[in-house]
Amino acid sequence: MIKAAIFDLDDTLYNSTELSTHARRSAIRAMIDLGLPVTFEEAYQVLTEVVKEFGSNYEYHFDQMLKRLGIGQHTKLYVSAGMIAYHDIKFTNIRPFHDAIPTFISLKKLEVKIIILTDGDALKQYEKILRLRLQDFLDDIIISEEVGIRKPNPKLFELPLQRANIQAREAIYIGDNYERDIVPCMKLGMRSVLIHRGGKYDQAKLKKIQKHPDYELTDLKDLIPIIKELNKKE
């Protein structure tokens, strides 16, 4: 009996990678408009390197980009312009993937709890959840920074189970990242769904793995017949 569906947030419920790319490109254009003496392509290449090296949740991408470009003047002005453009794009364009809300509504009808479990900074993740207007659907929200445990540590995945007082086999986890989302579920005996979302889905890499997720989907709505089938059996 599946009692809870636990979702990753970024690139599972909304198009994080695509949106960040769009926002970063807009940020560079804003800095160049203000006089940053580099070409768009040069800056974008350096920024992409910085994001790759420091991780996408690092606070000072634009500062580091300016350092690498050898810019010593007006740096805070450029960073400010970049951040305005970045956030304006991100927060006026953030919306759930087309299949997210319909799936949530179906889960509500089935009386399956809906939980978000995500890595990242608490304020930033809550901001995304609120701007995506997901909050009224959610039975629980677990954010790494708030609990001091990060993916792929299985202890993080145990938390929502404890808080909802359910067993691992009564939950199904849906995420887009094999190592960080699926592997810990397997360790706990929680059912797992790998959702294929554009940029991050690497078919070649997945072919080589030994232990596959329980399910692989391209549309979140296909989760509903799976849960119905599982709940019929028990």
Next chain:
Amino acid sequence: MIKAAIFDLDDTLYNSTELSTHARRSAIRAMIDLGLPVTFEEAYQVLTEVVKEFGSNYEYHFDQMLKRLGIGQHTKLYVSAGMIAYHDIKFTNIRPFHDAIPTFISLKKLEVKIIILTDGDALKQYEKILRLRLQDFLDDIIISEEVGIRKPNPKLFELPLQRANIQAREAIYIGDNYERDIVPCMKLGMRSVLIHRGGKYDQAKLKKIQKHPDYELTDLKDLIPIIKELNKKE
């Protein structure tokens, strides 16, 4: 000969106090909509106290407000909701006072440099300047955090003079705060204009002071005939 007009930013070039009040009220409404179990009036009173005690540029007003209200659950969710509402109000409604841009245009015609000198966090102050779209008018921007000197230290007011290579008597400073804006100008021999902007203008207090600003204005545009008159004499 007046060669530069140096402006304070908050409550001189835009209505900072009014906008912050509006934004804070909206933030509290957003937190209550999410389930914060207090009345609007109770929360607003506590927030006002916090802002007064910690200063308006403090980072954690909402966190402190929640502590005082005795809220221990979902605090980061509430803070996030409050910050979204606060910033959305602030940055969709920020605009220069009606008299700011006309005055800047007249100053440009007179070939008087336009400089902003403001206290505060560099990224935040640049964000305001950029969102107000003032940047193309400005010959220099000086922000306390970037130079390590705060108002009312006269050394801060010497910086724009040094950078523009002009004397104190060749500059006129326009601000809304007697102690922080006008007093240091008097110490340096820079001409000073106190601009009366709603909330912060305290007539009773000003009557008691001994040494008055060179000018007191209610409309920034009245700066232009003053400069013209001063420049005629020399």
